[in-house]
Structure formats: structure tokens, C-alpha cells
Amino acid sequence: MKIKAVIAALFAAATGSASVAYADINVGVTLSATGPAASLGIPEKNTFPLMPTTIGGQKINYIVLDDASDTTTAVKNTKKLIAENKVDVIIGSTITPNSLAMVDVAAEAETPMIAMAASARIVDPMDAKRHWVFKTPQNDAQMAIAIVEHMTSNNVKTVAYIGFSDAYGEGWWNEFQKIAEARKLNIVANERFNRADTSVTGQVLKILSAKPDAVLVGGAGTPAALPQKSLKEKGYKGIMYQTHGVANADFLRVCGKDCEGTVLPAGPVLVAAQLPDSNPVKKAALEYVTKYETANGKGSVSTFGAHAWDAGKLLANAVPEALKKAQPGSKEFRKALRDALEGTKNLTGAHGVFNMSPQDHLGFDQRARVMVKIEGGNWKYVQ
Amino acid sequence: MKSSAFSLLPLLAFVAAFAGGPLVLPEFYVTLLNYIGLYAIVALGLVLLTGVGGLTSFGQAAFVGLGAYTTAYLTTVHGVSPWLTLPAGFLVTAAVALSLGFITLRLSGHFLPLGTIAWGISLYYLFGNVSFLGGHTGITSIPALDFFGIELKSGREFYYLIWAALLVIVLATRNLLDSREGRAIRALKGGTLMAEAMGVDTPRSKIVIFTVAALYACLSGWLYAHLQRFVNPTPFSLTQGIEYLFMVVIGGVAHVWGAILGAGLITILKQWLQDWLPQVLGQSGNFEIVVFGLLMIFVLHRARDGLWPIILRMLPEHTDRPRVPEAEALPRRPVPAANAVLLDVKDATKRFGGLVANNKMNFNVRAGEVMALIGPNGAGKSTLFNGISGVDSLTSGEVTFCGERIEALAARHIARRGMSRTFQHVRLLPTMSVLENVAIGAHLRGRKNFIHAALRIERDEEARLLHEAALQIEHCGLREHMYDIASSLPLGKQRIVEIARALATDPCLLLLDEPAAGLRYREKRALADLLRRLRGEGMGILLVEHDMDFVMGLADRVVVMEFGEKLAEGLPAEVQSNPAVLDAYLGGVE
Amino acid sequence: MDLQIALLLGQDGVTNGAVYALLALALVLVFAVTRVIFIPQGEFVAFGALTLASLQAGKLPGTLWLLLGMGIAVALIEIAISVRDRHLQRIPSIALLNVGVPLVLAGALFVVSPATLPLPVQVVLSLMMVVPLGPMIYRLAFQPIAEASVLVLLIVSVAVHVTLIGLGLFFFGAEGSRTPAFTDMSFEIGDALLQGQTVLVVVASVVLIGALFFFFERTIYGKALRATAMNRTGARLMGISATVAGKLSFTLAALIGAFSGVLISPITTVYYDSGFLIGLKGFVGAIIGGLASYPVAAAGAILVGLLESYSSFWASAFKEVIVFTLIIPVLLWRSLNTRHVEEE
Structure with a gap:
């Protein structure tokens, strides 16, 4: 069995072609499963095996590549997916710089792309290139407004x-600072x-000497716990805010009791069970x-995987539309798929309700975020 | 360098593959070749810097970043044409490289690689924290290159640009290495002592290769920015800097083609692993880097000099030897008047901490005489040699050479004034031919610089230098060894090569440190004949030697040293009968 | 910046610097004995901390399987050599040492639930799993090319680092871990609170450095290592095997690394890839010591810690820029002071 796979792989490598069945729909995925963004990319990667294998009667092949949180590799992967795997759509990447770098490649190959990174710059301002690009995560700005x-x-x-000190922290700073200024908050x-x-310690002492009423930590995953723990250790008593980047169980494990009372905005998926039944996203x-938890164990879910899941949702919704117009593997199909993605209306995903338009390739509204508080070592939905 | 016909082989294969590649290869292979080309350009700089010059740099990725960011900034913010941003990038990179090189190249030993790590990290974080450079998020919408109206948008079009650039750089690097300046660079790896003594301005050679390597990296960055049309700091991090070094070591750090081989191998291997590992091991983990690391360890265990030397060994052995070009002889310096005092040493003293190695040494050497310096081991003879030839500084005292005070001068300046030397521990470049080793001696007698060499417009001068080297080799009776690899010669012959190299500098004073050690009887006689002939031509010779028969049969005058001081001076016969000398040599038998 | 902040920053710098100093010592030791610039030094820090964290979470740490795998590889090679040289009597001890001991360890962890064990036992178990990786890495990666150039050894070192990072991600995941403090004590100095664990880090570092000093000055193995560091050929002639010296230095380096990891994991979060940056800063300290002098290397490492602490206060975004730029003049000064005329 395995030997056969090896031989097939060797053959494919030798002949320079991956086995491509043209009747299937090929979904190319590049994400950051290793490198600094691995804690975001791994749950995304784990989500793809959960996705539908057929849509509208067509078999779907997911080709998942790792870009090691590196822009060059992300672009290389994108080019490979387009040229070698003849993909009909690209999903990725995990982080903003990689996604931005991929925009040109996808647009030039006229292949729709669904990014799983946060920055609004990926789909805004709308132009001929971003015409081909969609994204599933909430914009940082939307989250920042909620915090402010x-x-x-x-x-x-x-x-x-x-x-x-990377694109995540920088993106958050840019949005937060703009909004805070507008609302007369003093940073x-x-x-x-x-x-x-x-x-x-140095940063925390600097913050303490400025005596702020609240502190916002712009980090993702367990590393975001360090400033908060240090602030608590040095006796900080104000309100702590985190971003939705920390929304996984590991953060709670590492931060422990120091994170009690922390407030953060998040996608509704984080507190899905606590949402009122009236909430369409529940x-x-x-x-x-x-x-996800059936496949990967209890408590393993993170909101980042849900961005990948939502990308899959968008496809499941758009592919049947596109199939009416053209056959997979063709330029026409890719265009039809793009049009169908742009025409997404009232599609409920794990993070919110998508209503796309030619100007808005994200299509989220207020239903895409909830405020969450950490209480008793758990995420608590705040009305 | 290898013979021309032989080294043309890979070049021809390269050009053929270069021209035909994109016509037959699938799209993604062209993409890969583009990246290989970009990496190879940087790697070539490292071959020059690390493989040839012996200076290890982890910071090349930062120079790639300078090239990429300069063009990204100028084209997106100021709308400057990409073709103008290349020279701008070169200027920025050269300025940064010169100032960094000015500091870091003074670092010796392990301080140098760490210095490159330090500024490599600094520049990386600077790219990420300077807001006009787009911060960590990066700069988008860098325009495509426009080549006489053709927009180089697709990988196939860009391919020709990248590989043409690489071809130019390969040729320039090969030309450079196969020249007077190239030999000076290659001499750096054996330590700067010998190169300086042969008149090479080693700080200048170092900074030049450092800058050239940085400019290569800058070019790669410029190409990268317009291929990718997006830049952010990650591709210019220390990790990438280490990866470039990885490529050259795997490919063969001392070989121009090793850079391209290494860049290609590592890029393709990573793709290959990405394709088939998930099929073998499943999707659950990320074993690409694990398997990659293990493979690299395995390769280096089998081929620690990289893979290119292995390929070289598989290629047919070349038999045609390069001919020494016929050329006009180089001008010689005027022979000093017979018996004129060439070297006058007064009160030369050298202390190492509390230890006095030379204490108030006084003697002189005249034109047309052989002066021998003898004494037991540890008497301070080699230290005195170093002090006179400027290899090491004297603590106090005066050294006058041809009427000029030289004790404060560096070795290369003393060499320029007509003093040349050999070393007690032979300092030849082991992988170079005897001819090339001797030609290093003629370095001082050429003028043409790096640019002439890269453009290959210094062939006349080069022919004259090689001609001179060949002449001195014949002079020293090593004609049949002219094209042998220096390390293949027995030690005694290597000493004679050192003399030939010293003679190639056209000296009027020759300092020989134990030239007869390791020679057989007949060879010693030949050496003595050679030295007599030189003396007859008016050369002054200062000789350190242990072989008393050799010394006494040859020297006109003898100075005996013990414990760093002069014990006796005079004609050989006088010295031999001096009781103090007998005492020193026979160990104080009373 | 008032005095209290200055003191707190100083304390923070010294704490970090103490860990860098430990790593600097390990790097100097490994380089002096084997000429390997040991980039994976930091991985031992991460592996030590994360192995302990795994045990405390009641999981079997992946390092156990790595130990077993490498043990088998070493055993196979050594047995092959024994068979070739007809030293068959050595085979049982080879197998027992490289495969038997890890197997016993694995068996023990299967039987006893590691989470219930007292902290000191967990620490010892972690060290038992991580430290033997040191000599095994030497045996597999470096011993076959012990005579290669420093550059080649360095590149192999990078390859080992890359491999270990990949394994670390697989074993421990991308998220970090902390372990409970060894002590809950804290001291009040003025109105600042000094955590007992922080004091422990500094004290333990000093004790370890002292122990190393004793080892090198007083014990026969320590003297043998010093002899090898000074003159490899000479030491070999005196009957000190370069292989034994190499393995010993790697064992010590692994011990220092893993112990540092166990020390710092209560005061900071450790990730699978934390080691590289910590190791790099230790490396800077080591280079300031000229890769030769232990006290200067330790002082250099403390200097790096202090630089880092103060610059993170003044301009945190430019912290690395400041630290690594300020290192350059220090290097220059050191370089000019350690004048070594080439051997003539």
C-alpha cells in the first residue's frame, strides 16, 4: 500500500507531473503549518480533512502545502498549485504578508483566492487584482472597534x-490606534x-509607569500570555484586553489564573455553545x-481552523453555481467560481454570516464577532 | 584555475541549458529555475567571500533585502523606473557594505561571522520597524519590469533576465578569480601573513570581495522584488542568510559551479520532499524539514567539500596543460651599487610581555653578499625576520632599508620597496599550481584592478606576470613542476617554490628562513648555486639556517644569536673559532 | 526612569543573562573541545522544559521516542563496528546502554503515571530523557567528520538544528508551555516583588558555573577536556581520546541546556523553537569571550541580558536592532584586544 504510494510519488516526481484528474475540482491550499505562525496554521491544516469530498456531485481534491510562514515559499506554492496541480481555487495563506504576496500571482492566473489572514489590505481597496481575492477572517478593524x-x-x-513585533502586532496597532484616536481614547x-x-519586563515597566486604565495585548496564541502574566506579577490592576488571536485552549492553559477577567472580541465559534438559539451562527x-473535536480531541478547537472551514463553506456554496456555467479545470470555471463567490448571500459560516458584493469580498457584519470574557478558566460569552 | 578547454565544458552546458530550458520545461520548473537563479547569484557572492576568501558571512540575506527594499520603496512611493533603482540599490548596498565591512572586516577569527550575524539581525528588524518600508506587513504592488516595451510578467520572460544576470556574474567571477587580483583573494584563505609579505593590500582585498558579494546579493534582491512584486522582511532574515551558506557548502564552497549546484539542489530537494513526503508519511506531521536536515547531514558526511568536487572527479581528466603565454618581460628595478648597505638594523628589540625575544640587535646587509643569521633554536631569529619584514612590529629600534626608515611600515609597503622573504613554515596555497603560487609574488608588479579583471581587459599584463613567474620557476630549477599542485611537491621543493615566489617580486634583498631544511644533498648544492648566482647579480641575501656546512660554504658574513642577543659577528672562519659561539653550540661543556 | 525601574531592569537583565551565561559556557566548552559551533544548544533548553511540561501534563514526551530512536541508531552503528573489528564481547554493553536504558525508562513511564510524581523526580526523569541525546548527536552527526573544517561542522550543526526544530514541532506542538515554580517564595524589596524562582535561576546558574569550574580544575575528566581544548593532537598522544572528549563535552552541553530549560520554564513560556534565540544570545556571550575564556563569556552573556532588558524598556520595537548593533563595537574591541599573530 505504502510502497505503491511511494512508487507513484517517485513516478510523479520523475515525470514532472502530479496526478491530476481533470474532471475533479482541485482546491489548492497553502498555509503556515510550520514556522512562527504554526499555531495558527496547524488547526487550519487539521480542518481540511473534515471538509466535504464532493460538492454538487463533483469530487474535490484538496492539495495542502506548507509555506513555513515564509512569503517566498507561499508564492512558490501558489505558482506550483496553479501550474502543476491546475487548481480551480486557492485557499491561503495563514498570515497577512504571505496572503498579500499571493494576490498578484492568483490575479495573474485568474484564479480565485480565499485568504485566511486578517488584514483588510488583502481585499481593500478593491482593484483589478483584488477582484480575484476573498477572505474569511474578520478584519482587524472590526475587532478593534469592538474593543474600543x-x-x-x-x-x-x-x-x-x-x-x-510582526505583521500581526503591527496590523492591530494600526487599526486600534486609528479607532482609539477617533473615540478620544488616550494611548x-x-x-x-x-x-x-x-x-x-522592560516593556511592562514602561507600561506601568504610564499608568493606563487598560492594556491591550496584540498577540496570537500562548505567546500573548507573557505580557499579561508579567503585568499581573508586577501588580497591575487595570482591565486587560486580548485579541481574537489568543482564542484557543492552550492560551487558557498557559495563562491560567492570571488571565481571569480578560476581555477579548472573537468569532462566535469560540463560544458557540453559549450563544442564544436565536443566533443564526450557533x-x-x-x-x-x-x-473538529471528534477528529482532534476535546478542547482542541481554535478559531483559526474555523476560518479554513468557512472558506470551505464559501466553496460549497459557490461551486454548484459555477458548475452550471463551466467544467472544472477551465478558465471559464474559475471565472464562474469567482463570480459565484462574489454573489454569496446570507451564507452562515462558523464565524458569521457572509454577504459578499463586488466591493466587499469579506461580507461580514456585526454577527461575526462577540465579546468574550475569561471566567473560571473558560471563555464566557458576554452579551 | 583549471585549463580553459576543461572549464568551458560546464559553461557550455550551462549556456545550452539556459537558452533551451524555458522552451521545453513545464511552467513550474521555470518558476523553480527562477528561484534557483536568484539564490545562485547570492551563493556566488558567498563562494567569492567564504569559499575563496575564507570570510564566513551569515548576513547576505540582509544585502538581498537592501536591493529589494530600495527598488520597492523607490518604485512604489516615488514612481522611479525600476531600471534606475538597480544602480540606486547598488549605491545603497555599496555604502552599507563599505561601512559594515570597515568595521566587521577588522574582526578576526570567530568575531567576523558573529559580526555578520549581528548586523544581519539588526537590518532585518530595521526593515520590519521602519514604517515607510511597509513594516512587517510589507510593500505591495511593485511594478513589473518593462524591457523595451515587453512587460516581464510571466516566469518564462523573467527567466531570461535572471539567468542572463547569473551568466554575466559567473563569467565575471571566473575572470576575477583567474587574475592577479584573484590570486590575491585566494591568498587570503591561507592567512593574511604571506599575502601581505607579497605586497597584497589584504584589507583592501577583503573589503572588495565583501562589497562584490554584497552587490551580487543586492542584484538578486532587485530581481526578487520585481519577480515577486511584494517585499516583506521574512525573506531577508538570518534563517535565509544561513540557508545561503548551506547552499554553497553543499554545492562546494570553493567552486563557482558549486554555488549553482547547491542552490539548485536545495531548492529542488525541498520541492521533492514537499511532493512525496505527505504521500509516504501522511498529512499529519510536517516532516519536510526533519528529512531535509537528516539528508544534509548525510551528504556532508559523504562529501565534506560539497558535491561539485565529486562531479569534477567523475568528469574526464583533462590532459592539455595551459601554456605560459609568451610576453614581454616585466621591467626590473635598478640593481643597487655593489657593496652599498641595503639593510641596516639598529638596536632592534622585540618584547612579548616580559619576554625579550630580540634585544638590541645590530647588523647590516650589503648588496651582493650573503649574510647568515645563525643560532640555536629559540634564539629569536624568526622573530627578528618578522620584525624586519614588517610582519610583526618591533618594540623599539631602527630598521633602514635602501636609505629609508621602514620599521613603522606594514609588510606590503616594505615588499614594495624591494625586500622579499620566505617562511620557515612553508606558506604556499596548497590547491593552487606552482605557477599560480609564484605568480602571487609578481602581484606587486601589476597595476590592473578588479574591474579590469572581471572584464578580462588585463590579459596583456596577466601574460607578463605569468611569464615572469615561469621565468623564476625555471631560474630555481623547478621547470618540470610548473603545473603541479603545490601540495603535491615534497617539502624541500616547496621551500624552493617559496624562493621563486620571493624572486618574482623583483627584490634587491632576499630574506630566507631556513631554505635548506628538508633538502637532499644535491638539492642543497643546487640551492647554493642559485644563491651564489643571485649574489653575483648584486642581490643581498639574509639567511637563517641551521645546516652549518651549507652556511659556512656560502655566507660572506655571519651573525650569531643567542637568547635574542648578538653573540658574535664576522667571517665564517672567525665565527667558527669564536669560543663564545662554540660554547653556545656545544651547550657549555666546561 | 527612576531608580526602582532601573533596578528591576537590572535584575531582569541579570536573570536572563544568567541563562545566556550557562549556554555561553556550554558553547565555549563544545567549541574548544570539538570545534563545533553548536547551534542546537538552544534546542536542549526547549526540549528540557517541554519534556518536563509533558510529564506534568501526564503525557509521554516525544523526546522519549527520539531517545529510543537515536539509541537504536547508535547501537546499530557501534555493533556493526564491533562485528567488523571482532570485538563481539562489547555488543551486550552497547545494546544495554543505548537501547536498554531508554526502554526501561519508557517502561517505567508506562507503568507509573508521570503527572503524579513529585517535581524533583519529574525533573530528573526529564534530564534522563534529554541529556543522553547530547552524546548520541555527537556520535551520529559529528564524530564521523570530527576532522572537517569549522565551516563544515557549523553547517552540519545547522542541519542538526533544523532537524531538531522539526521534531520539536511534531513532539510538542506549536503552542508553548510553562511549568510550576520550584518555589513560591517571594521577597519584597522596597515596593517591588522579587520572585523566588528568579532568585533560584541566578543562584542555580552560579552554582552550576562553580560546579563546572570545579569539574575542570579538579577532576580527571575535566582536566582531560581542558587538555583536549588546548591541544587536540597533544591530548591524543597523551591517551585522551578525542571521541571520548567530544562525547563528554556534548553530554555536559546537553545537561547545561536541559537544566537551563527546566530553570526558566516557570518564569517564561517555552516553545518548541524558543531555543534558537536564547542560544544565539548565549553564542554572542561566548564570542565575546573569544570562544575560549569561561569568565569573559559569562560576563559577555550578562552584558547581553542587560542590554536587552534596558533596550526593551527604552525602545521595545527596536530592541533587537539595538542589542545586535551595540554588540558590534564590543566585538571590535574584543577582536582588537585578542591579538593572535598567525602561527609562524
Whole structure:
């Protein structure tokens, strides 16, 4: 069995062609399963085996490649998926720089692309290239507005920001700073730290000496716990905010009791079970959570995997439309698929309800985010 | 360098593959070749810097970043034409490389690679934190290159640009290495001592190869930015800098073609692993880097010099030897008047901490005489040699050479004034031919620089230099060894090669450190004949030697040293009967 | 910046610097004895910490399988050599040492639930799993090319690092872990709180450095290592095997690395790839010590820790830029002071 696979692979490598069945729909995926963004990319990668293998009677092949959180590799992967695997659509990548770098390649090959990275710059401003590009994660701005609103309604006057020294921390800073300024919030400190730093004492002391009412940590996964733990250790008493990047069980495990009371915006999938039954997203979100945890173990779900899941949802919705117009593997099909994606209306995903338009290739509204508080070592949905 | 016909073989294969490749290959293979080309350009710089010059750099990725960011910034923000941003990138890179090189190249030993790590990381974080460079997120919408109205948008079009650039660089690098300046660079790897003594300005050679390697990287970055049309800091990180080094070591760090082989091998291997590993091991883990790492360890166990030398061994052995070109002889320096004092050493003293190696040494050497410096081991003879020839500085004292004070001058400046030397421990470049080794001696007698060499417009001068080297080899009776690899000669003959190299500098004073050690009787006689002939031509010779028969039969005057001090001086016969000398040599038998 | 902040930053710098210093010592040791610039030094930090965290979470750490796998590889090679040289009597001890011991360890962990064990036992078990990886890596990756150039050894070192990083991600996942503090004590200095664990890190580092000093000055193995470091050929002539010295230095390096990991995991989160940056900073310290002097290397490492701490206060976004730019003049100064005329 395995030997056969090896021989097939060797043969494919030798003849320079991956086995491509032209009748199937090929979905090319590049994501950051290794490198600095691995904690985001791995749940995404684990989501693809859960996706439908046929849509509209057509077999779907998912070709999943790792780009190691590196832009060059992401572009190389995209070119490979287009040229070698003749994919009809590209999903990826996990992080903003990689996705931005892929936009040109996808647009030139006239292949629709669905990014799983947060920055609004991926689909905005709309132009001839972004015409081909869609995304599933909420824009940072949308999340930042929620935080700022929560701050102003909780009498926060001064706030400090500490974020990753990478595209994630930078993207959040740009959005947060704009919105906070508009809402007359006074930002008293802006600090950066590295994902793998062993100490953030310097930054934390700087923040403490500015005496902010609240601190926002712009980081993803367990590394975002370090500034918060250090602040607690040094006796900080104000309100702590995190971003939706921390929304996985590992963060709670590492941060422990130091994170009690932390507030963050997140996709509804994080607290799916606590949503009122009237919330349209509840059912779709629970479906994903159940599927993922059945496959990967209880408590393993993270909101990042759900972005991949939503990309799959968009496809499941758009592919039947596109199939009416053209056969997979053709330029016409890719165009029809793009048009169908753009025409997505009222599609409920795990993170919200998609209503796309030629100007809006994300299509989320307020239903795509909820406020969450950490209570008793768990995520608690806040009305 | 290898013979021309032989080294043309890979070049011809390269050009043929280059021209025909995109016509027959599938799209993605062209894409891969594009990346290979980009990596190979950087790797070539490392061959020059690390493989040939012996300077290890982890920071090349940062120079790639400089090239990429310069063009990204200028084209997107100021709308400058991409063709103008290339020279702009070169300027920026050269400025940065010169200032970094000015500091880091002073670092010796392991300080140098760490220095490159340090500024490599600094520049990487600088790219990410300077807001006008797009921060960590990056700069989008870099325009495509426009080549006389053709937009180079597809990989196939870009391919020709990348590989044409690579071809030019390969040729320029090969030309450079096969020249006077190239020999000076190759001499760096054996330590700077010998190169300096032969008149090579080693700091200049170092900074030139450092800058050239940086400019190669910059070119690669410029191409990268317009191929990718997006830049952000990740491709210019330390990890990538290490990867470039990886490529050259796997390919063969000392070989121009090794750079291309390494870049190709690593790029293709990674693709290959990405294709078939998931089919073998399943999708669950990411074993690509694990298997990649293990393979690399395996390869280096089998081929620690990289893979190119192995391929070389499989190619047919070449038999045609390069001919020494016929050329006009080089001008010689005027012979000093007979018996004129060439070298005058006054109160030369050298201390190492509390240890006095030379104490107030006084003697002189005249034109047309052989002066021998003898003494027991550890008497300070080699230290004195180093002090006179500028290899090491004296603590105090005066050295006058041809009427000019030279004790403060560096070795290369002293060499330029007509003093040349050999070393007690032979310092030849083991992988180079005898001819090339001797030609290093003629370095001082050429003028043409790196650019002339890269463009190959210094062939006249090069012919004259090689001609001179060949002449000195024949002079020293090594004609049949002219094209042998230096390390293949017995030690005694290697000493004679050192003399030939010293003679190629056209000296009026020759300092020989134990030239007869390891020679057989007949060889010693031949050497003595050679030295007599040189003396007859008016050369002054200062000789350190242990073989008393050899010394006494040859020297006109003898200085005896013990414990760093002069014990006796005089004619050989006088010295031999001096009781103090007998005492020193016979170990104080009373 | 008032005095209290300055002191707190200083304390933070010294704590980090103490860990860098330990790694710097390990790097100097490995380089001096084997000429290997040991990039994977940091991986031992991560592996030590994460193995302990796995045990505490009641999981079998992946390092156990790595130990078993490498043990089998080493045993196969050594047995093949024994058979070739007809030293058949050596085979049982080879098999027992390289395969038997890991198997016993694995068996023990299957029987006893590791999460229930007391902390010191867990620490010892972690060290038992991680430290033997050191000599095994030497045997598999470096011993066959012990005479190669420093550059080739360095590249092999990078390859080992890449392999271990990949395995680390597979074993421990992308997210980090912390372990509980060894001590809950804390001291009040002024109105600042000093965590007991922080003090422990510094004290343990000093003790370990002292122990190393004792080892090198007083024990026969330590003297043998020093002799090898000074003169490889000479040491071999005196009957000190380069292989034994190499394995010993790698064992010590692995011990220092894994122990550092266990020390810092209560005060910071450790990730599968944390080691590289920590190791790099230790490396900077080691180079400042000229890869030869232990005290200067330790001082250099503390300097790096302090630089880092203060620059993260003043301009956190430019922290690495500042630290690594300031390193250059230090290197220059060191380079000019360690004048070594080429051997003539």
C-alpha cells in the first residue's frame, strides 16, 4: 500500500507531473503549518480533512502545502498549485504578508483566492487584482472597534498597547490606534515584543509607569500570555484586553489564573455553545466545533481552523453555481467560481454570516464577532 | 584555475541549458529555475567571500533585502523606473557594505561571522520597524519590469533576465578569480601573513570581495522584488542568510559551479520532499524539514567539500596543460651599487610581555653578499625576520632599508620597496599550481584592478606576470613542476617554490628562513648555486639556517644569536673559532 | 526612569543573562573541545522544559521516542563496528546502554503515571530523557567528520538544528508551555516583588558555573577536556581520546541546556523553537569571550541580558536592532584586544 504510494510519488516526481484528474475540482491550499505562525496554521491544516469530498456531485481534491510562514515559499506554492496541480481555487495563506504576496500571482492566473489572514489590505481597496481575492477572517478593524467600544463603555480613558513585533502586532496597532484616536481614547504606551522572548519586563515597566486604565495585548496564541502574566506579577490592576488571536485552549492553559477577567472580541465559534438559539451562527459554529473535536480531541478547537472551514463553506456554496456555467479545470470555471463567490448571500459560516458584493469580498457584519470574557478558566460569552 | 578547454565544458552546458530550458520545461520548473537563479547569484557572492576568501558571512540575506527594499520603496512611493533603482540599490548596498565591512572586516577569527550575524539581525528588524518600508506587513504592488516595451510578467520572460544576470556574474567571477587580483583573494584563505609579505593590500582585498558579494546579493534582491512584486522582511532574515551558506557548502564552497549546484539542489530537494513526503508519511506531521536536515547531514558526511568536487572527479581528466603565454618581460628595478648597505638594523628589540625575544640587535646587509643569521633554536631569529619584514612590529629600534626608515611600515609597503622573504613554515596555497603560487609574488608588479579583471581587459599584463613567474620557476630549477599542485611537491621543493615566489617580486634583498631544511644533498648544492648566482647579480641575501656546512660554504658574513642577543659577528672562519659561539653550540661543556 | 525601574531592569537583565551565561559556557566548552559551533544548544533548553511540561501534563514526551530512536541508531552503528573489528564481547554493553536504558525508562513511564510524581523526580526523569541525546548527536552527526573544517561542522550543526526544530514541532506542538515554580517564595524589596524562582535561576546558574569550574580544575575528566581544548593532537598522544572528549563535552552541553530549560520554564513560556534565540544570545556571550575564556563569556552573556532588558524598556520595537548593533563595537574591541599573530 505504502510502497505503491511511494512508487507513484517517485513516478510523479520523475515525470514532472502530479496526478491530476481533470474532471475533479482541485482546491489548492497553502498555509503556515510550520514556522512562527504554526499555531495558527496547524488547526487550519487539521480542518481540511473534515471538509466535504464532493460538492454538487463533483469530487474535490484538496492539495495542502506548507509555506513555513515564509512569503517566498507561499508564492512558490501558489505558482506550483496553479501550474502543476491546475487548481480551480486557492485557499491561503495563514498570515497577512504571505496572503498579500499571493494576490498578484492568483490575479495573474485568474484564479480565485480565499485568504485566511486578517488584514483588510488583502481585499481593500478593491482593484483589478483584488477582484480575484476573498477572505474569511474578520478584519482587524472590526475587532478593534469592538474593543474600543468596550473600553469607552467601561470608563477607560487611558490605554497601553503591547503587540507582537510582526505583521500581526503591527496590523492591530494600526487599526486600534486609528479607532482609539477617533473615540478620544488616550494611548499612553505602544510596546512591541517577540513571540519567543523570554522576558517582557522592560516593556511592562514602561507600561506601568504610564499608568493606563487598560492594556491591550496584540498577540496570537500562548505567546500573548507573557505580557499579561508579567503585568499581573508586577501588580497591575487595570482591565486587560486580548485579541481574537489568543482564542484557543492552550492560551487558557498557559495563562491560567492570571488571565481571569480578560476581555477579548472573537468569532462566535469560540463560544458557540453559549450563544442564544436565536443566533443564526450557533448551529453552523457548533457543527464545526463538533466535527473538529471528534477528529482532534476535546478542547482542541481554535478559531483559526474555523476560518479554513468557512472558506470551505464559501466553496460549497459557490461551486454548484459555477458548475452550471463551466467544467472544472477551465478558465471559464474559475471565472464562474469567482463570480459565484462574489454573489454569496446570507451564507452562515462558523464565524458569521457572509454577504459578499463586488466591493466587499469579506461580507461580514456585526454577527461575526462577540465579546468574550475569561471566567473560571473558560471563555464566557458576554452579551 | 583549471585549463580553459576543461572549464568551458560546464559553461557550455550551462549556456545550452539556459537558452533551451524555458522552451521545453513545464511552467513550474521555470518558476523553480527562477528561484534557483536568484539564490545562485547570492551563493556566488558567498563562494567569492567564504569559499575563496575564507570570510564566513551569515548576513547576505540582509544585502538581498537592501536591493529589494530600495527598488520597492523607490518604485512604489516615488514612481522611479525600476531600471534606475538597480544602480540606486547598488549605491545603497555599496555604502552599507563599505561601512559594515570597515568595521566587521577588522574582526578576526570567530568575531567576523558573529559580526555578520549581528548586523544581519539588526537590518532585518530595521526593515520590519521602519514604517515607510511597509513594516512587517510589507510593500505591495511593485511594478513589473518593462524591457523595451515587453512587460516581464510571466516566469518564462523573467527567466531570461535572471539567468542572463547569473551568466554575466559567473563569467565575471571566473575572470576575477583567474587574475592577479584573484590570486590575491585566494591568498587570503591561507592567512593574511604571506599575502601581505607579497605586497597584497589584504584589507583592501577583503573589503572588495565583501562589497562584490554584497552587490551580487543586492542584484538578486532587485530581481526578487520585481519577480515577486511584494517585499516583506521574512525573506531577508538570518534563517535565509544561513540557508545561503548551506547552499554553497553543499554545492562546494570553493567552486563557482558549486554555488549553482547547491542552490539548485536545495531548492529542488525541498520541492521533492514537499511532493512525496505527505504521500509516504501522511498529512499529519510536517516532516519536510526533519528529512531535509537528516539528508544534509548525510551528504556532508559523504562529501565534506560539497558535491561539485565529486562531479569534477567523475568528469574526464583533462590532459592539455595551459601554456605560459609568451610576453614581454616585466621591467626590473635598478640593481643597487655593489657593496652599498641595503639593510641596516639598529638596536632592534622585540618584547612579548616580559619576554625579550630580540634585544638590541645590530647588523647590516650589503648588496651582493650573503649574510647568515645563525643560532640555536629559540634564539629569536624568526622573530627578528618578522620584525624586519614588517610582519610583526618591533618594540623599539631602527630598521633602514635602501636609505629609508621602514620599521613603522606594514609588510606590503616594505615588499614594495624591494625586500622579499620566505617562511620557515612553508606558506604556499596548497590547491593552487606552482605557477599560480609564484605568480602571487609578481602581484606587486601589476597595476590592473578588479574591474579590469572581471572584464578580462588585463590579459596583456596577466601574460607578463605569468611569464615572469615561469621565468623564476625555471631560474630555481623547478621547470618540470610548473603545473603541479603545490601540495603535491615534497617539502624541500616547496621551500624552493617559496624562493621563486620571493624572486618574482623583483627584490634587491632576499630574506630566507631556513631554505635548506628538508633538502637532499644535491638539492642543497643546487640551492647554493642559485644563491651564489643571485649574489653575483648584486642581490643581498639574509639567511637563517641551521645546516652549518651549507652556511659556512656560502655566507660572506655571519651573525650569531643567542637568547635574542648578538653573540658574535664576522667571517665564517672567525665565527667558527669564536669560543663564545662554540660554547653556545656545544651547550657549555666546561 | 527612576531608580526602582532601573533596578528591576537590572535584575531582569541579570536573570536572563544568567541563562545566556550557562549556554555561553556550554558553547565555549563544545567549541574548544570539538570545534563545533553548536547551534542546537538552544534546542536542549526547549526540549528540557517541554519534556518536563509533558510529564506534568501526564503525557509521554516525544523526546522519549527520539531517545529510543537515536539509541537504536547508535547501537546499530557501534555493533556493526564491533562485528567488523571482532570485538563481539562489547555488543551486550552497547545494546544495554543505548537501547536498554531508554526502554526501561519508557517502561517505567508506562507503568507509573508521570503527572503524579513529585517535581524533583519529574525533573530528573526529564534530564534522563534529554541529556543522553547530547552524546548520541555527537556520535551520529559529528564524530564521523570530527576532522572537517569549522565551516563544515557549523553547517552540519545547522542541519542538526533544523532537524531538531522539526521534531520539536511534531513532539510538542506549536503552542508553548510553562511549568510550576520550584518555589513560591517571594521577597519584597522596597515596593517591588522579587520572585523566588528568579532568585533560584541566578543562584542555580552560579552554582552550576562553580560546579563546572570545579569539574575542570579538579577532576580527571575535566582536566582531560581542558587538555583536549588546548591541544587536540597533544591530548591524543597523551591517551585522551578525542571521541571520548567530544562525547563528554556534548553530554555536559546537553545537561547545561536541559537544566537551563527546566530553570526558566516557570518564569517564561517555552516553545518548541524558543531555543534558537536564547542560544544565539548565549553564542554572542561566548564570542565575546573569544570562544575560549569561561569568565569573559559569562560576563559577555550578562552584558547581553542587560542590554536587552534596558533596550526593551527604552525602545521595545527596536530592541533587537539595538542589542545586535551595540554588540558590534564590543566585538571590535574584543577582536582588537585578542591579538593572535598567525602561527609562524
